[in-house]
Amino acid sequence: MMIDLTDTKSSAVNSALVEARHAIGSPALGMVLTLVIVTDESNQYDAMKAAVEAAREHPSRILVVIGRPGAEITPRLDAEVRVGDAGAGETVVLRLHGELADHAESVVLPLLLPDAPVVVWWPGKAPEAASADPLGVLAQRRITDAVAAPRRADWLEIRASAYTPGDTDLAWTRTTTWRSLLAAALDQRYDTINAAAVEAKAGNPSAELLALWLSDRLGVPVERVVSAGPGITAVHLRTESGDIAITRPDGVLATLSTPGQPDRHVALKRRDAAELIAEELRRLDPDDVYAATLAHAAEEAKARANGSSDDASPAAVEAAEHEAASVAVQAVPGSSTMAESADAAKAPAKRAASGAATKKTAKSGGSSGGSAGSRGSGTGGSRASKRTGGAS
Template identity: 35%
Template structure:
């Protein structure tokens, strides 16, 4: 259902009408508010449709349009099911002051008594909407790799972190973290040196280094490396190598085809495949955990502390 130059009240009446036609609302797990551009809309819809298979939710997609317009205008599309699967969806195109006051528009549209997650691929700072998106959400999902300066964006996350923040770049390394953690079962000597071969402009590599520093007490060296990936949603990490106090070594290396090899002194090589997951799979993983991610918080604290030490603070 398409609505031109509409109001919040008319949008909600249209949603209620559609829900009545399909037999009423199903049990919603959460609200997902996504900030995107028209160019990214299809990608966001595809990811949201996949994630909705696990998490029935109300999707409110906000697309800032003509920011210079003097008159506020809202054009909307309201759907239930259809191309977005099990999601109830409201797609908003916002002009002028309507884009600047996102929270006042979105709040009346939220399903009651379920958590609110905000998600954005773009950098909301360019629209002046960062605080708007933070103000009403229980959880906030960013994607630092999509920013103009990915590492700077990650550092801003570290400086402004509040409980409930997370990042798709953190989700991208969850399989790496699981593999490394399992490799340390039975390791008795302390780690003396860690070397990460990675694109040092990749926020996932920075998060990996901070996570290892947090867990093992050793600051890894990132060796800037060109990494061949078959998906942009893979972390740009080629290998992570460890040297133990007893002289033993251990290395996890991922090849371009996704084959990942664990080499550990005294043990046969272990192989598995780490292929790039889709954005929908990464979003679905994030939505499984609404509670604050304490591991991510500690990693951002390490990033902030290390940045302060480098700056001589």
């Protein structure tokens, strides 16, 4: 059922929603969150389609906010209320004309579901500081997409400086299965990792985030290699006995190669926006691994600017410590597995402190010892295994 409202107000939209629910015989709400999509006319169809598909898994009230600013345009609100057409939930398309487009929060606030989480998604152009945006302030989670939006060369530093718990990006979501598969590959015996490489199409934000995650977790240099695409095409972890490699030249099927073992084929297709949004809606708590990766990006940028390799920034240390606190067992590279690492986790505190000192010394000397590999495989594996899906 669809109801068109012209030159209306939020209270009339709420009344239309109640009327539509009663008309189709479902007066109860039964929705778990409000998803606010901030977009324009050119992107609204694809964004709304993806949100409706995601609502099959997460019944939601979807509010599509389309601004039509202009000083010469008379301020007014037009709305389309759709209930029961497709998916589970309700969809309201709000077109804000004139000066009203600069005050979208005043229109959206009365339409939010009571006592339910709010997620705001910018499928195209997004504010540099999403948490400071008037609509972003209303949300527990704020989703941007560096792939779809125009971005500056220092976009990662901007995201890191403006990061607030609850921020995330679909470019990061696209790396989830890559990170899960890499963690699984390290959940067995392997030699010390001394370098890594990520191959992807030029300018791919997901590839840069994946490279930063590997650099942060493994403590080794990560080379960025340009390929023909699509998206990320390969990741190589260099060891003395050979490369641990994941290659995906066609964007559908990947091959996992490990020294001394036969190659294995793994489904690793590139997912659409609906699958990515559905994954992000599965968890509404802050993503500490994403926060630590952004902090590491800022740390690397600062080191390049200073021409030195300073210690981690306070944001990177805080995010890494928060993430480490949630990890029960860390893998030890060389001749151990995750299962065998459980015994190492029970070692005395003195040994742990000694390992930390060795790791710091190795980092300042520019080497990448076993402890750095341990941090990459253990923390990355534990965290990545919680977030399934998402190839770039």
